[in-house]
Amino acid sequence: MRLDPAHNSGxxxxxxxxxxxxxxxxxxxxxxxxxxxxxxxxxxxARREATRALEATLxxxxxxxxxxxxxxxxxxxxxxxxxRRPAAEGLRLWLSTEPTTPAGLYRVTLRARYTVHHxxxxxxxxxxTWRP
Numbered sequence: 126m127r128l129d130p131a132h133n134s135g136x137x138x139x140x141x142x143x144x145x146x147x148x149x150x151x152x153x154x155x156x157x158x159x160x161x162x163x164x165x166x167x168x169x170x171a172r173r174e175a176t177r178a179l180e181a182t183l184x185x186x187x188x189x190x191x192x193x194x195x196x197x198x199x200x201x202x203x204x205x206x207x208x209r210r211p212a213a214e215g216l217r218l219w220l221s222t223e224p225t226t227p228a229g230l231y232r233v234t235l236r237a238r239y240t241v242h243h244x245x246x247x248x249x250x251x252x253x254t255w256r257p
Contacts, residue, residue, distance in 0.1 A: 168241050170212035175237040175248045182218055182235055183250060193222045193231050193256050213239035213246075229257050 136144075182198050185191045191198070198218040221234040236249045 164242060167212055171214075171239060171241045171246065172248065174211060174213045175216060175239055175246070178213075178216060178218060179235045179237050179248060179250050182220065183233065183252065183254075186220070186233065187254050189256070191220070193224075193233075193254075195221045198235075213237075213241065215240050225253070230255055 182191070186193065196219075198220050216237060216239040219236045219238075221236075223232045224230070225232050231254050232251070233254050234249060234251045236247060238245065238247050240246065
């Protein structure tokens with residue numbers, strides 16, 4: 126007995142259910158990835174903000190606008206004029222300087238501590254700078 130080809134075209138119910146299950150699994154996997162993107166973007170923005178504050182502080186020290194003394198540096202001096210919520214919550218900068226030889230050469234360590242999503246983060250820069 127031959128089956129009519131017009132009745133055999135298309136998908137069976139089992140094939141359709143398996144296809145939908147695979148599609149649902151793929152969508153759930155990608156939804157988890159998409160949900161983490163805003164958190165990662167904020168983490169990267171906070172790291173960039175801390176790095177910019179460190180670099181601005183270091184350039185101010187090199188230009189002679191800051192004395193070469195250890196202590197806390199106020200990061201609000203280096204905030205940008207964009208009215209927005211800072212990505213790096215509680216950004217604090219620590220400056221540590223040590224005079225080295227020859228006279229006028231300083232070993233400078235700058236540390237930035239901040240939080241992102243209630244997790245403490247830290248960035249630092251170490252360099253030598255000349256102050257005659």
